Amino acid sequence: MIDYLVAISIIVGIYAIFAIGLNLEWGFTGLINFGHVGFLAIGAYTTVLMNLSGAPIWLSMASGVVLAAFFGLLVGIPTLRLREDYLAIVTIGFSEIVRLFLLNEEWLTRGPMGLFGYDRPFEAMIPFDYNYFLFILVFGSLAVIYLLLEKLVHSPWGRVLKSIREDEDVASALGKDVFRYKIQALMIGSAIAGLAGAFLAFNMQYINPRNFIPMETFYAWIIVVLGGSARNKGTILGAIIVQSFYTGTRYLQDYVPLASHQIAALRVMVIGVLLVLLMMYKPQGLLGRKEELTLGQ
Amino acid sequence: MSILQVEGVVSGYTDIDILNGVSIHIGKGEIVSIIGPNGAGKSTLLKTIIGMLKPRSGSILFDGRDIAGMTTHNIVAQGMGFVPQEKNTFPSLTVMENLEMGAFLRHEFTDILNEVYHIFPVLKEKKNHRATTLSGGEIKMLAMGRAMMPEPQVLLLDEPTAGLSPKLREVVFEKIMDINGTGTTILMVEQNAKKALSISHRGYVLEMGENRFEGEGSTLLEDENVLKLYLGE
């Protein structure tokens, strides 16, 4: 039972890390990144590929994080000066191209067959069930990221991000280089997604392009919106709720007369319905303040 | 009897009241001008009458019916027309299509179309041109023509001469009189107060969202207080 809880918690932790990066971009800065999963994929594949080609696992992870941030920069440069919804279209396209690349460049990624047989940090040195160590590693990282982000968003730097979310004309009238801050937010958010990707690879021990479909991005969105955007605590809460829902409904097919593909579709549909209803009736999420809603309309 | 009667209207944008209880009335067939310094709430008054802004209190009686709070297209259907100061034509539509849109609620509009062409011959000449290709003066004509198409009982004009050269202003004022000549009641907001009042039957002066003065056009302009209002002495 404990083993099972640990296994589930690791997934919660990975999604929380993945989504907390998005919260920096969307919740605090107002960037609509619909391609977050692309950075997750870059993090995962870079870590694995580096390691398989002989690099130590820590260096591999670091490369994954750095490369994800670099692609954040690459995507941001042409799009962050444009209207906010264009970023949504371009990022979703970007993440699909990443996925197509992983699927088709078999010389590098073995395509749909995926990759396995790579190291996990300290795996040889852990005398007990590795999952316990991974649990500590993931939640330790989540805690560190959470604290760093809290420090950042409550600093003058975070204040500028929020002002950009509210009205970037004001930010520039006050002398803030809006573009630079947006790029920074996107790069940091992408780096965090990259780290989540590395953990995802460690947890699954086998990665393939099917792990990185666009729907993964929207799991992060529902987590952020459900918890309350610009609330890092809310994001963690959102990750717990969404994962509980997934776990809780996993054994549904034992009780309802539906085929497994139907149950899978139903579960995703619930996520979609939840997203629509939240945006329509409770856009502040669970931990957001109600009075925010009526403002500025 | 007044065709349009505004009583104690309070209105404005989300967090600011611009009108703090304005009352005006317009008789059938009149030309009435509303003048006043910038920011007095003149345009807000027109937007409230046409239903783009919902009055917070007060009543607007149009031909005896209270139209306060109705949707814009319903108020237009009741017989009110409006020419905004800006954004008053459909740029990608042709002149003819603009006029047709004006007559959206009508089935038959040949007669009124001919009348509009008669008052504004330039529109007939350019009927197949897209509105974006018109000059500033022609756009004003088209805007007025579009608003005439439903044959409204009352036509509201928001700064009809703003941004026009003195010569064109004259033309526009003449056209306004022509439109009035067809039996249409006119309520206009104008910065060009002297000229506007000179062609009006009556006028109102607004200041800070309230009525200040009211009277016949010619007498208002000779009023010392009106001048002071404008120049803040």
Next chain:
Amino acid sequence: MVQEILKVRDLKKYFGGVMAVDGASFSVEEQTIKGLIGANGAGKTTLFNLITGYYKLDSGKIFFKGERVEQMPTFKKAQIGMVRTFQLTKALSRMTVLENLLLGPKMQSGEHIRNIFLRPKMVADEEARIVEKALETLEFFDLMHMKDDYAGALSGGQKRLLEMARALMTDPKMLLLDEPFAGVNPTLARKLVGRIKELKERGMTFLIIEHDMTLITEVSDTLSFMNQGRIILEGAPEDVKHDPRVLDAYLGGG
């Protein structure tokens, strides 16, 4: 000796064939207050947008402190001391009133990620100074009691004050105010006039669009009158006000 802090030469801007600003030229001398008046649609706000870089100009030159700035992005102009407020107030709604003000000061060390982690003491000390200054400013603008409220919850007049307070927090060399008194109650408006004059004495320059003739006359050293996209008259407020051309434009030449 008097220095021109802002010099605008032959500025032009068209919107789809319609001339909004048609060759406007004027200068503002350092440590003065210039009022900009004119009818609706005369091009005043467009002129502000051109000077501060929100619109690209079609032709003309802008000098700020002797330097050509027409190509300079808005945020850089703000950094060298040219700061504006907006006609339609732009409160940062989902930030508190205090946060709005704290945003003002330029070049805060805490706006750089590395300082936050490497020099926390410096950032904290600076923040403390900024908070202190912000509280003083809030006190003056009668907004102290709302400091922890969301800015979106303020009334229209209060938002205007907030915006001016926030702009002052940047320590600007020159402040461009777009209708700063609209919606502000008369007592406070008088107080603002006093404050603006005081700031001028301390070296600040102002360019103010305003339609309340009494207040603008009271506060300005010189008035510029704009009509149909051009500055057609400049001078002492009393002279400008009584010029027949101004009277004509406001009441119509007939």
Next chain:
Amino acid sequence: MLQLIINGIVLGSIIALAAIGLTMVYGVLNFANFSHADFMTFGAYIAFVLNVALGLNIILSFFIAIAIAGALGVLLDFLVWKPMRRKNADLVSLVIISIGLSIIVRNAIIFIWGGSTRNFDLPVRRGIEMLGVTITHNQLIGLGTAILFMVLVHFFLKNTKLGKAMRAISDDINLARMSGIDSDKVIMWMWFIGIGLAGVAGILYGLETTIRPNMGWFLILPMFAAVILGGIGNPYGAMVGGMIIGLSQELSMLILPSEYKMGVGLGIMILVLLFKPKGLFGGTKA
């Protein structure tokens, strides 16, 4: 080469047809509707059910399916978009809601019909060969139908009162209201026609290829590329844009592996955004 051009024109005409509704919604309601392409899929499945499961004639199935797709568009306007308009919702909320709808529609299709690919019940006929290129029978039908519908759209926008009102609303919704146009009603029709056309495109695409749950989703990016290329809110621009995207995607196969076709549309879109943000033919929104 010539074969690629033919394929490109066929694909382009399908994208063009679907992009008309997308651009109209973008222009009038001012948000990027990510669920639009899933209604293509929806239309194709309805036609499939009518044609294969119920055994109706393909042409009859086609028209009923379009009507049902259009009606679903109207229903969603009533349930979702209209209440959001009343609230003056910001465009970001609308975009996120559209993602939610896209997820719902796609998975509802999987729920009902499963994830496997389907085909219409049509007799297989030999393609026509000319100048060394083959045009399949289905391609011919697809192209013909798409062109027919585009001509109908043109006729509708130019010559009917409702069509002109749609263009008017796209230009300036406030002025339209001041002209006595009931904007909610026209917008309702716009959803009917826009989603209906997406349904047409979906059926044709299903005819061309196969029917599968994510067939539409994979076309959403080329559709956005077409919309942005043609200028947001400009239905004619969307038609031309769709053709350009379809052609360049197919022709890209001369130099790129076919798997990256989708990236071509994205690349063109980014270039347009950077250098001509109003699109090639000007739209109603910047």
